[in-house]
Amino acid sequence: MGERVSGVPTFEAWTAARVPALLRFAVLVTGSRAEAEDAVQAALERAYVRWDRVARTEDPDAYVRRMIANAHVSLWRRGRRREVPVAEVRGSEADPTGAASDPMEASDRADVVRRSLAGLSRAQRAAVVLRFYEERDDAEIAALLGCAEATVRSHVHRALVAMRKELGDD
Incomplete structure (x- = not known):
């Protein structure tokens, strides 16, 4: 990773290494590839402007992930909703469960979890x-989402x- 003289990684070097992981996190948070890309881009734009400060934090990855979560929370707080077109409608009369027709896809537990999310x-x-992927506690989640800990629970x-x-899994 490229570094400045001070030992702080350059923004370009850091993003080249971290964008795939940030995008995976954002997809889990937003539930949509398009919204995830928007949230990551918005967070990286803000991080770039403040990079000297962000890079010196204890965990720049966590700092930027929080920026991504905040961008997502801001979106749904404003009540802005987007329709996302899909290639195929699941849960038709022929297949009310919405199960995938490809046996390999059906066996992919991660895909099933993403769909349920x-x-x-x-x-x-x-x-x-935030609880299970980021391993944050109720207080941290409540602060990020701007709600009470009881609401988080x-x-x-x-x-x-x-x-x-x-x-x-009843």
């Missing part, structure tokens, strides 16, 4: 990803109930 509300999805509980039902 996409079915959650934005707040529930953000709370679950409620979001996580309801999300897990819905996901277990969707995954058949």
Whole structure:
């Protein structure tokens, strides 16, 4: 990774190494590749302007991931909703479960989890990803989402109930 004289990585070097992981995180938080790309771009634009300060934090990755989560939270707080076109509508009369027709895809547990995450509300999805992917506690999640810790626990509980039902893990 390229470094300045001070030992701080350059923004370009850092982003070249971290963008794929940040994008994976953003897809989990947003549930949409397009929204994830928008959130990562917005976060990187803000990080670039403040790079000297961001690079000197204890964990620049966590700092930028928080920026991504905040960008996503801002989007759903404003009530802005986008329709996302899909190539195929799942859950038709012929296949009410919406199960994938390809046996390999059906066996891919990660894909099933991503799809069940996409079915959650934005707040529930953000709370679950921050809890289990980012390993944050209730207080940190509440601060990020701008809500009470009890609300975080409620979001996580309801999300897990819905996901277990969707995954058949009753």
